[in-house]
Amino acid sequence: MEKLIFCNLDLLKNKPDENDYEEYDFSDFDFEQFTNKRNIFMHKFKELSEESDNKIYFYSRKTDLLKDYADAFHSHGYTNFLFKDRKKIETFVKSYKNKSNYFVFVGGKNADFNLAVNTRSLYIVPTWLPLEEKAQKYGIHVNTVKQLRKFIQTLNNQNVWYSKLEVDAITTCYSLMDARYSSYANTNEEREMLLHFQELLKKGRSRNYYQILLYHFLAGMTNSAVFNDIELFGIIPSSNCNVNEDLYSFMDQIRCLKGIQPVKRKYPEEYTNTQKNLLLRHTQKKPAHISHSPEERANLGGDEEFSTICINPDYKKRIDKLRRENRFNVCIFDDYMTHGNTFNSVRTLFETLGANKIVCVSLGLFKAPFQKNDYTIIGDVFGSTYTFQIEACQKLNNFEINDNAKIEVDALYNIFNS
Numbered sequence: 001m002e003k004l005i006f007c008n009l010d011l012l013k014n015k016p017d018e019n020d021y022e023e024y025d026f027s028d029f030d031f032e033q034f035t036n037k038r039n040i041f042m043h044k045f046k047e048l049s050e051e052s053d054n055k056i057y058f059y060s061r062k063t064d065l066l067k068d069y070a071d072a073f074h075s076h077g078y079t080n081f082l083f084k085d086r087k088k089i090e091t092f093v094k095s096y097k098n099k100s101n102y103f104v105f106v107g108g109k110n111a112d113f114n115l116a117v118n119t120r121s122l123y124i125v126p127t128w129l130p131l132e133e134k135a136q137k138y139g140i141h142v143n144t145v146k147q148l149r150k151f152i153q154t155l156n157n158q159n160v161w162y163s164k165l166e167v168d169a170i171t172t173c174y175s176l177m178d179a180r181y182s183s184y185a186n187t188n189e190e191r192e193m194l195l196h197f198q199e200l201l202k203k204g205r206s207r208n209y210y211q212i213l214l215y216h217f218l219a220g221m222t223n224s225a226v227f228n229d230i231e232l233f234g235i236i237p238s239s240n241c242n243v244n245e246d247l248y249s250f251m252d253q254i255r256c257l258k259g260i261q262p263v264k265r266k267y268p269e270e271y272t273n274t275q276k277n278l279l280l281r282h283t284q285k286k287p288a289h290i291s292h293s294p295e296e297r298a299n300l301g302g303d304e305e306f307s308t309i310c311i312n313p314d315y316k317k318r319i320d321k322l323r324r325e326n327r328f329n330v331c332i333f334d335d336y337m338t339h340g341n342t343f344n345s346v347r348t349l350f351e352t353l354g355a356n357k358i359v360c361v362s363l364g365l366f367k368a369p370f371q372k373n374d375y376t377i378i379g380d381v382f383g384s385t386y387t388f389q390i391e392a393c394q395k396l397n398n399f400e401i402n403d404n405a406k407i408e409v410d411a412l413y414n415i416f417n418s
Contacts (some may be wrong), residue, residue: 118259163399232322232329337365
């Protein structure tokens, strides 16, 4: 699929124009690295523009400067570099919001982030540029021109999730990778990556592979229509009632890049991500892998989840509005899915409220049968007093597995370690 790569003109400059940055502190900025990377970028992206169908545009709000660069680069043989006024780029992408899978933005300014958000497009941030606040926080960071070029080259290949499971007409579960690293990893690199990611998610260690999975998900998301209509994002709270900050950051970057605003209320400064999350665990519980045997976990159902979890009441007004507008579409993230007991319980809560669409995303899958237990919920799911009654039980094993996802993640491993 051909992509339109929109790059901030700063990537072609000999040095950044400090007057363009109101709040950036240049006292520690590495101008020499900036110039060196710029020279490498010019040549590598000239090659990229000549060897692929992707179109590379450079934009700026300064039309005179843009014309000067276009004349200079075209006269030196960079004829495939295209130059457009930023306002025209903005008008164009807004006109084609439904084509966001074609667009990628590259730059370090808040304005670049805003352009990406306007169409819910992929946003890549080269770290040798001066980085404004939103670029620093929400973009996919790349440290070298080699990484950036390889990312662009792999964009069209990031198309599949490792697993898909249709739970019912409303809910679908996706998993990004096979969590069974010890026996089922295709390569040593994949095994190492999954081990490190487990360290990150389960033990709070090692962020080495965080960006790999984030990029894989975001690139795949822009090549798919599955997430285009999602209006609410949240994560499963941990057993101790807190949220995993890395997983929350993963979700928050996706939420912001999709242009979804948090609930509108003035949070106190001490208000935590745990309290802002779409789901709240109001009562601690013991982790299932500690308190239950594997056989017990397979038949656990939703009793422990329903007795400890609810939907954050801060979201009640937004959910009511989305439901009235027929836009009540939710995406929930968790680290791993084993039997699906937690996802199934959360599915029940949102379906009780009348959700149109629920997408559950786990970063890793153990591929045990999904425990689809159907319940009747009575009471207020925005609090702790609702009751539940099981109506039917079913084990689902109709996973659609695509091992090409392992190849895609493997390629990203090599890029991040190049």
